[in-house]
Amino acid sequence: MKIYIKNMACQSCVAYVKEALDEMDIVTVKVGLGEIETKADVTDDEKREFNKKIKKVGLELLEKKQGVIIEKIRKVMVEFVYHSDEKPNINFSTLLSGKLNLSYTYLSNFFSEVEATTIEQYLISLKIERVKEMIILEEFNLSEIAYKLHYSSAAHLSNQFKKVTGLSPSHFKKLKEKRRIAIQDL
Template sequence: MKLYVKYMVSLRCKLMVKHELEKLGLHYISVELGMIEIREDISESQKQELKSNLAVSGLELLDDKKSILVDKIKNVIIEMIHYSDEVPKVNYSDYIAEKLDYDYTYLSNLFSEVKGITIQHFIIQHKIERAKELILYNQLNLTEIAYKLHYSSVSHLSNQFKKVTGHTPTFYKKIGQKRKSNLENM
């Protein structure tokens, strides 16, 4: 049986979900971002208990099909940007449509209807968040970050970064270094 969980976007969330399943005596086959597969059918009382236990941690068990599909779209994007080192060989729309086995236009319209933003805007937001992480880690230069995040150039990354954050990547890096040195001097 498959269950879908909203806001499950990190490894910490996966560990917490596994713990909750074990507390209920449920045996999981897999726990992925946004999805749980368990061996047995879940009773209504177990489902309600799982739902309330997950809610304490800010997670939500999904029931309606539109929300489940939108959450799957979000998880494909998050996994692609935050957890995959490989750049997709095709454009994002083809990648998402192929992963979910739906027409991209349908997915795009549904996502916009439910979330109030486009898939493209959601991707840009996450690419910029990932760029912020990589800038602060200070292990890659901007050219490498631009390549890793599938930008055509450093200037394209810089322009989107400034549009989303209000700052250039270089300024953001300086702020991060200043904050780090302030913490070290305490």
């Protein structure tokens, strides 16, 4: 049985979900970002109990088809921004369409209707939050960050960063108060 979870965007979330499932003695085949596959069907009571457990950390079960599609789109975006160090040979719209086996036009229109923002804007917000994290951690210089996040240049990244945050990356680095936004709050 497949179960879908909203806001599951990191390996800490995966670990927490695995722990909650183990506590409930629900045997899984696979636990990934936004998606669980169980060996046996999960009862409605078990789903309610599980949902209570994961809500404590900002996660939530998805029941409706539209929520599942939105979460699949988000999952591809998170993987693209957080788990893809190499520049893909294709653009994001082609990647998304291929992973979900649906046309990008359909996905884009659907996402915009449900989320009141575009896929492009959400992806930019996600990338900027990742840039903030990388700047704060000081592991990479701006050119390396630009490459890892699939920007054409450090200048393009800087311009987009300033447009979204109102600050240059170097000014952001100097600030202590203005920090990152949680992915689920984007």
